Amino acid sequence: MRNGPEWLRRHPGFAYGLLAALLAVLPFIVGAGLGKGWVRVLDFALLYTMLALGLNIVVGYAGLLDLGYIAFYALGAYLFAWLSSPQFGLHLPFWLVLPLGAMLAGSFGALLGAPTLRLRGDYLAIVTLGFGEIIRIFMNNLDQPVNITNGPQGINLIDPISIGGFSLGTPHTLLGVHVFPPTLYYYLFLAFTLFTIFVAMRLQDSRIGRAWAAIREDEIAAAAMGINTRNVKLLAFAMGATFGGLAGGLFAAFQGFISPESFNLMESVMILCMIVLGGMGNIPGVILGAVLLTVLPEALRYLGDWQRAALGHVVVDPNDLRMLVFGLAMVAMMLFRPAGFLPSRQRRREFRAEDGVAEQEQASLYDAQA
Amino acid sequence: MALLSVENVAKRFGGLSALEAVSLSVNAGEVYGLIGPNGAGKTTLFNCMTGLYTVSDGAIRLDGVPIQNRKPHVIVGRGFARTFQNIRQFANMTALENVMVGRHVRTRTGVLGAVLRDRRSRAEEQVIRDRSRELMEFVGLKNRGRTLAGHLAYGDQRRLEIARALATDPKLLALDEPVAGMNPNERREMGELFLKLRASGITLLLIEHDVKLVMGVCDRVAVLDYGKKIAEGVPDEVRRDPAVIEAYLGGAPS
Ligand SMILES: Nc1ncnc2c1ncn2[C@@H]1O[C@H](COP(=O)(O)OP(=O)(O)O)[C@@H](O)[C@H]1O
Ligand SMILES: [Mg+2]
Numbered sequence: 001m002r003n004g005p006e007w008l009r010r011h012p013g014f015a016y017g018l019l020a021a022l023l024a025v026l027p028f029i030v031g032a033g034l035g036k037g038w039v040r041v042l043d044f045a046l047l048y049t050m051l052a053l054g055l056n057i058v059v060g061y062a063g064l065l066d067l068g069y070i071a072f073y074a075l076g077a078y079l080f081a082w083l084s085s086p087q088f089g090l091h092l093p094f095w096l097v098l099p100l101g102a103m104l105a106g107s108f109g110a111l112l113g114a115p116t117l118r119l120r121g122d123y124l125a126i127v128t129l130g131f132g133e134i135i136r137i138f139m140n141n142l143d144q145p146v147n148i149t150n151g152p153q154g155i156n157l158i159d160p161i162s163i164g165g166f167s168l169g170t171p172h173t174l175l176g177v178h179v180f181p182p183t184l185y186y187y188l189f190l191a192f193t194l195f196t197i198f199v200a201m202r203l204q205d206s207r208i209g210r211a212w213a214a215i216r217e218d219e220i221a222a223a224a225m226g227i228n229t230r231n232v233k234l235l236a237f238a239m240g241a242t243f244g245g246l247a248g249g250l251f252a253a254f255q256g257f258i259s260p261e262s263f264n265l266m267e268s269v270m271i272l273c274m275i276v277l278g279g280m281g282n283i284p285g286v287i288l289g290a291v292l293l294t295v296l297p298e299a300l301r302y303l304g305d306w307q308r309a310a311l312g313h314v315v316v317d318p319n320d321l322r323m324l325v326f327g328l329a330m331v332a333m334m335l336f337r338p339a340g341f342l343p344s345r346q347r348r349r350e351f352r353a354e355d356g357v358a359e360q361e362q363a364s365l366y367d368a369q370a
Numbered sequence: 371m372a373l374l375s376v377e378n379v380a381k382r383f384g385g386l387s388a389l390e391a392v393s394l395s396v397n398a399g400e401v402y403g404l405i406g407p408n409g410a411g412k413t414t415l416f417n418c419m420t421g422l423y424t425v426s427d428g429a430i431r432l433d434g435v436p437i438q439n440r441k442p443h444v445i446v447g448r449g450f451a452r453t454f455q456n457i458r459q460f461a462n463m464t465a466l467e468n469v470m471v472g473r474h475v476r477t478r479t480g481v482l483g484a485v486l487r488d489r490r491s492r493a494e495e496q497v498i499r500d501r502s503r504e505l506m507e508f509v510g511l512k513n514r515g516r517t518l519a520g521h522l523a524y525g526d527q528r529r530l531e532i533a534r535a536l537a538t539d540p541k542l543l544a545l546d547e548p549v550a551g552m553n554p555n556e557r558r559e560m561g562e563l564f565l566k567l568r569a570s571g572i573t574l575l576l577i578e579h580d581v582k583l584v585m586g587v588c589d590r591v592a593v594l595d596y597g598k599k600i601a602e603g604v605p606d607e608v609r610r611d612p613a614v615i616e617a618y619l620g621g622a623p624s
Pocket of ligand 2: 412455
């Protein structure tokens, strides 16, 4: 068919149908084509998409730089582990624990956001970074005097998600097809990711979304136009954290094991990179960034195999090379597409070196700096 | 009772006394001008009145209720909106979105309404949109709604800021040098807009340098110099006030 994409654009129903079909069979194609391990990578791509969309509310919509976002993922994961594992002998159902984890993370989002309200830019980044580390260090050390988190060993044997007796943690044969857990989780994660996309889209195009954008553009003007900047910022922190907590709960159930190590600063930085790389503020861009940055590092693991095949032995540790290639890719990205692969309407303009806008922002500083 | 009364307001920045015991009162329905040389403290007074600065001393009342040191959004909620001397737009939002932000304070849709888009939220969103379009037209920006605020011509940006402030349904609208940088033709058009605003029942507080414009549209004016009010009254009176001629008009009455 000539003009395929054009035809699809004029028949959006068909395009969505095609996309849905593709997403439905994706784990089988990937599993058959690339190996079973890649289905897990797919699962993580979905988890990171949720995380990136959540952080995008804080960073992309409201313009608040948060470097401790992974803490909310940790809180969701730990709450799931506490309420659904032998740690305390509790085995509550996931439909109760997941929302609780999301709520706990959301409350902490607002709680940790509160002291940072008067901070901007670099200072905000440093303080949120500190909060992120504090949560991780707590998890690392709360095994004494009362053992809550089991310290660096982490919590094991977390219950898999089980929907009405159908456990996602064990293989099943459905309609004669053998389906293993990562594939089952894929569908669950896909459902939650679609839910997250839906909420993120609706929030962006709403009274609340406009208030966030106004604060991002000019906080003083936003306040002077009647926006309660404190509440609206806290709401951004809380909403972002809620999705972090949700993803955390899913992660805990999927892995069956969590430890503080999974929630280090590098993870926060990675999620931020996904947003920046994909296109801050733009939902398709953020999704693309999350998928790319989950898949790329995995793909670069093959660098070791290639070296062995080509040279007979491994010259450079693929892990080192991986980070090098990754770093170079990020630098190249910032040079050639600073607004990301799929920049948002706003960002694209911002990065098009609008001298007028920059000048105005400089000039306006004098007017009102309380 | 005056709509706005400023009573002995002082504002100090460290050692610098930007405002000293300034008192004035604005009556409902009038256009009140605030003039004075650069650095006299006019913008500082606006910032104090609209909650962007805390006052060092004194009281500011809107409809008899103290508003000094309250949060800006509370003051806007009470019906007092403003524009800025140095345009402060949401430059990367469209012109219409800028005005829609102004409706925030008069609307209620929260996270749940935004996500569920129930009937009430949809209706509210439509009203926000309609009212914002109306205001764009009112200030003379019909059909510019989809343009980015930052891409509007300078004069249009000033108009947009007025539309955005109007979207908060103010009783009292404070404009900080709204015709600065405009040519005589644009100034005249703006003057007409001020009269149209007054006709619609909004009280105007106007900071302005253009003496001709001030004399033309203001019912009363106050003159600030070095943070002190040196004169107040109807334009013709103030124009002849020797202290004003000395301080502001530089000895050259117009
Ligand atoms: N945030 C601030 N910090 C320190 N000084 C300020 C601040 N804002 C205004 N000023 C000072 O207050 C005085 C009055 O300024 P301003 O109110 O902007 O004058 P006007 O608007 O009448 O030209 C000036 O000397 C100015 O430098
Ligand atoms: Mg000024």
